[in-house]
Amino acid sequence: MVQREAIIPAKRHALYEAHRYSAAIRSGDLLFVSGQVGSRDDGSPEPDFERQVQQAFDNLTTVLEAAGCTFQDVIDITTFHTDPEAQFETIMAVRDRAIGDPPYPNWTAVGVNWLAGFDFEIKVIARIPSTD
Numbered sequence: 719m720v721q722r723e724a725i726i727p728a729k730r731h732a733l734y735e736a737h738r739y740s741a742a743i744r745s746g747d748l749l750f751v752s753g754q755v756g757s758r759d760d761g762s763p764e765p766d767f768e769r770q771v772q773q774a775f776d777n778l779t780t781v782l783e784a785a786g787c788t789f790q791d792v793i794d795i796t797t798f799h800t801d802p803e804a805q806f807e808t809i810m811a812v813r814d815r816a817i818g819d820p821p822y823p824n825w826t827a828v829g830v831n832w833l834a835g836f837d838f839e840i841k842v843i844a845r846i847p848s849t850d
Contacts, residue, residue, distance in 0.1 A: 725749065727784040729759075741781045747846045749785045753798065753839040754778040763835045767805065771812045771838045778840055779816070787844045789817050794843040795825040801837070802829040809838065 724740040742751040754777040756770030757763060764770040782788060799805050806827075817823070823842070833839050 721745075725781065725785045727780045742785055744785060744846060747848070749782070749787055749791075749842075749844040749846050751778065751781050751842045751844065753841040754781065755833065755836040755839050757836070763837075767837055768808050768812065770836065771805075771809055774836075774838055774840050775812055775816045778842065782842075782844060785844070785846060786849075787846055791844040791847060792817070792823045792842045793845055795823050796841050797825070797827050798830045798833060798839040799827060799837070800830060800833060802827060805837065 723744040725742040725744055727741055739752055741754075742749050754774050755763070756773035757777065758773070764773050779789070782791070797809065799809065
C-alpha cells in the first residue's frame, strides 16, 4: 500500500492547520494539490480579481515547488469560478503565463456560487519527477 505524505509549504502552516487539510498529498509519484486561492499573507482575499487569480497561481507554484514540481509536471487542472463568463479572459491570460507552451494539461472549469469570499480557486494533479 502506498503511503500518503503531506506537503505543506513554508509560511502557510497556520492556514492548513486552522482548516485541517494539507496543501498537497504525495502518493507514489503523484501529487494531489488542494484548491489554492488568491489569499494575502493574512488569509484574506485579494480584492483585485486579476491579482487574486495571479496570487492563486503563485500559491500553487509554492506548493508545487515544495514537492519538487513545476507547472511542466501538472497533468490535470480544475478551476472554480464565481462568474465564469465575465472572468474567463482574465483567467486565461494569467493561466497562459503560468503554464506556457503545449502540450497543455487537462483542464476542467467549474462555475460555482460560493468560494468562501474568493472568486477563483485552482487545484491540480501533478506527476512528481523521478530523482533517479
